[in-house]
Amino acid sequence: MSAPLICPSILASDFARLGEEVAALESAGADWVHVDVMDGHFVPNLTIGPDVVKALRPHTRLPFDVHLMVAPVDPWLEAYRNAGADVLSVHPESGPHLHRTLGRIRELGARAGVVLNPGTSVGILDEVIDLVDLVLIMSVNPGFGGQKFIPASLDKIARVRQRLDAAGSKATLQVDGGVTADNAADCVAAGADALVAGTAVFRGGPSTYADNIAALKGH
Ligand SMILES: O=C(CO)[C@H](O)[C@H](O)COP(=O)(O)O
Ligand SMILES: [Co+2]
Numbered sequence: 001m002s003a004p005l006i007c008p009s010i011l012a013s014d015f016a017r018l019g020e021e022v023a024a025l026e027s028a029g030a031d032w033v034h035v036d037v038m039d040g041h042f043v044p045n046l047t048i049g050p051d052v053v054k055a056l057r058p059h060t061r062l063p064f065d066v067h068l069m070v071a072p073v074d075p076w077l078e079a080y081r082n083a084g085a086d087v088l089s090v091h092p093e094s095g096p097h098l099h100r101t102l103g104r105i106r107e108l109g110a111r112a113g114v115v116l117n118p119g120t121s122v123g124i125l126d127e128v129i130d131l132v133d134l135v136l137i138m139s140v141n142p143g144f145g146g147q148k149f150i151p152a153s154l155d156k157i158a159r160v161r162q163r164l165d166a167a168g169s170k171a172t173l174q175v176d177g178g179v180t181a182d183n184a185a186d187c188v189a190a191g192a193d194a195l196v197a198g199t200a201v202f203r204g205g206p207s208t209y210a211d212n213i214a215a216l217k218g219h
Pocket of ligand 1: 009011012034036067140141142143144145146147176177178179196197198199200
């Protein structure tokens, strides 16, 4: 089993020092920077606009993995891509047309991700599997960091892994929400390739980031 990609969510970072925080993640061994975009409408929280992503871009060479919790999402794709997003992930419920949205993300030259909420069936994947470069399984309901991992997510990871393998898809399987060093290995054993973690990376301050990331990788 190879080590998972670790994608720290800057939702849990010090917003007063965001540039330094993303630079510190790179030195600490992170693989991607996960950016949670919330609109106060699709989810009950308001976070990071494209201008902030653009301002962060010169501070790290790590890919920006942008998780869009915005409805409607289509009007924002280009702005986040131009700001420096490498992956753009969308929720089917943020609509209105998932198939068109995923195609548009690829047209913009980004990797296209689809996000499955805890209450969203994995069946929707079958309809768009050829259009996705990443599947993000939410292991909490979206909107806030610091929530508890929903144990049933492990079975869902395994079911999505099976579907991706059966279809010959090389899409990355990512898990987001309540991921810690205690459940990371279970997520990987179930088939995850990439783990998002906010609280588990940032909670001890910058001197702990490298150890926290290593622990999530299983070292
Ligand atoms: O998408 C998210 C919430 O909607 C965040 O990425 C997620 O909650 C990460 O934070 P933590 O690791 O603290 O749970
Ligand atoms: Co997220």
